[in-house]
Amino acid sequence: APYLNNLAQAAGKLWFGTAMDTTTAEPDDVDYMTVFNDTNIFGQVTPGNTMKWEFTEPTQNVFTFSEGEETIALAEATGKKVRCHNLVWSSELPSWVTDGSWTNETLLAAMETHIKTEIEYYGSGCWSWDVVNEALDSDGGLTSNVFSEIIGSAYVPLAFQYAYEAVQSLGEDIKLFYNDYSIEWAGTKNAAAIALVKEIQGWDGAHIDGIGFESHYSVSWGASQAQQEEAMASFTALGLQVHITELDVPCTAVPCTTDALTIQAQIYYDTISACMNTEDCTGMTVWDFDDKYSWIQPADYDGEGDPDLYYSDLTRHPAYTAVAEAI
Ligand code: XIL
Numbered sequence: 001a002p003y004l005n006n007l008a009q010a011a012g013k014l015w016f017g018t019a020m021d022t023t024t025a026e027p028d029d030v031d032y033m034t035v036f037n038d039t040n041i042f043g044q045v046t047p048g049n050t051m052k053w054e055f056t057e058p059t060q061n062v063f064t065f066s067e068g069e070e071t072i073a074l075a076e077a078t079g080k081k082v083r084c085h086n087l088v089w090s091s092e093l094p095s096w097v098t099d100g101s102w103t104n105e106t107l108l109a110a111m112e113t114h115i116k117t118e119i120e121y122y123g124s125g126c127w128s129w130d131v132v133n134e135a136l137d138s139d140g141g142l143t144s145n146v147f148s149e150i151i152g153s154a155y156v157p158l159a160f161q162y163a164y165e166a167v168q169s170l171g172e173d174i175k176l177f178y179n180d181y182s183i184e185w186a187g188t189k190n191a192a193a194i195a196l197v198k199e200i201q202g203w204d205g206a207h208i209d210g211i212g213f214e215s216h217y218s219v220s221w222g223a224s225q226a227q228q229e230e231a232m233a234s235f236t237a238l239g240l241q242v243h244i245t246e247l248d249v250p251c252t253a254v255p256c257t258t259d260a261l262t263i264q265a266q267i268y269y270d271t272i273s274a275c276m277n278t279e280d281c282t283g284m285t286v287w288d289f290d291d292k293y294s295w296i297q298p299a300d301y302d303g304e305g306d307p308d309l310y311y312s313d314l315t316r317h318p319a320y321t322a323v324a325e326a327i
Contacts, residue, residue, distance in 0.1 A: 001316065002324035003040035008284060011276065011327055015081060017044025017285040019246065022070045023055075024293055031314050032290055037078045044127070046083045046245065046285055047071040048295070051122075052092040057114055060096050065121055072125040083245065083285065084126035086179065087115045088159045089133035090145035098146055107150045112162045119166035119174065128175035130212055130245070131163045132156050138182055140192030156196060157203035164207040179212030179245055185227040190234065197238055211235045212245035215271055216287070218304065219251050219260045222267035228274035236280040244275055246287040249319070250296045250307035256317075265322035268309075272326035290314065 008016040018036070026032050035041060049055060050067035057063050068084075075082045088111060097110070119129060135143055135156050142148045147155040160176060167174045178200070183193040193211070200208045213231070217223070223231070232242045249267045251260040275281035288294055291305065292312035298305040309320045 001320070003038075004320075004323055004327065005043035006040045007324060007327040009043060013275070013281075014283040015043035015285075016041070016323075016327070017046065017080070017083070017283065018042045018289045019046040019048040019285065019287045020071070020074075021048035021288070021293070022050055022067050022074070026293055027070070027074070032293070035289065035310065035314060036074075039078045039080060042080065042289070044081045044083060044283060044285060045071060045075050046085050048288065049092065051084050051118065052086060052089065053097065053114060054092045054094045056118055058094050060110065061113065063117055063121065068122060072122065076125075081127040082125060083177075083243070083283070084118075084122060084129045086130035086133040087118060087163065088131065088147065088155070090143055091134075093146070100146075102146065102150045104151055107147065108155075108158065111147065111151075111155065111159065115159060115162040116166040119163060120170060123170055124172045124174070126174055128177050128210065129163060130177050130179040131208075132159050133179050134181065135178075135196065136180055136183075136189055136192050138189060140188040153199075157200045157206045160200045160206040160208055161203060164205065175209040175241075176207060177210040177212050177243065178208060179214065181214040181216055183211070184213045184215055184231050185223040186230055186234070190231055194234055194238070197235065197240065201238065208240065210241040210243060210282075212243050214246040215244050216246055217249045217267050217271070219249060219256075219263045219267070222249065222270065225270040225274045225277075228271060229277055232274060232278040232281050236278065240280070242275070242278060242281040243283040243285065244271060244281070245285050247271055247285065248287045248294065248296065248307035250294075250301065250304040253303050254298050254305040256306050261318050264307075264317065265319040268319040269322040269326045272323050276326060
């Protein structure tokens with residue numbers, strides 16, 4: 001079988017990578033780990049959960065870095081880079097953040113401490129950080145969360161300012177990304193994300209290097225290759241690099257029908273092709289590769305499932321070959 005990371009790197013990209021989660025059964029699953037550890041297939045890893053706020057600072061000023069360190073150790077053992085994920089998001093927050101009685105000043109201080117402590121602790125173990133995740137609603141408005149409610153829209157550029165200060169104090173070239181969904185095609189949310197990037201770029205002391213296109217599609221809808229290229233161009237025009245960060249394509253029912261597998265393969269193909277056709281689209285990551293461990297399980301997602309490149313028995317979906325062809 002073709003090796004996706006080898007192909008991607010030979011074509012000038014940084015990597016073909018995957019998410020994984022050390023809190024699941026994955027690290028003990030020998031068959032899973034055999035594929036994960038194969039750097040010919042995956043040259044990069046994103047921790048699916050373990051660097052999020054509720055894992056890293058479950059109590060204010062008490063940091064737990066061990067799960068994230070495990071991911072970094074697995075990456076270093078097999079020559080993978082780590083896209084660290086994420087510093088500020090509405091979800092997976094500890095209750096002391098969501099239920100705290102904050103003022104603008106105290107929440108900003110807590111956010112600054114969280115951002116700087118994580119960046120400084122993991123240091124060059126992180127190739128990049130998703131500094132702010134999903135700050136926008138599907139309609140392009142600011143997502144309502146404790147940060148937007150207490151601090152207002154300035155929390156986004158301020159997060160990038162704090163992150164940049166940490167990176168500069170380390171003296172490391174750690175890339176800073178904004179990561180979101182439904183920005184992969186032109187429309188209201190894409191336009192709002194462009195405006196947000198410009199706000200960050202215009203903010204004194206802030207810095208942003210790249211934009212993450214989550215690319216969570218479904219066999220019932222995916223952005224076309226042309227739509228994705230257009231959306232990528234709208235961000236590369238601002239000087240950003242683009243990464244595909246969380247690609248997966250569930251079938252509407254499992255097992256996937258033959259027709260669904262064909263559509264799934266096409267959507268993977270179109271997405272990877274858009275990145276290949278965009279010079280400044282530099283990295284491509286799937287949101288895990290084994291259906292067994294996908295976050296999209298039929299019981300939780302109304303019957304949807306099997307979105308990944310490998311079935312639970314680690315045989316490959318047709319989409320695997322489609323990705324190889326696209327690269
Ligand atoms: C998901 C994880 O995969 C799940 O295990 C967790 O329960 C919820 O979060 N967008 C993101 C990711 O940026 O962090 C999310 O990951 C999926 C959607």
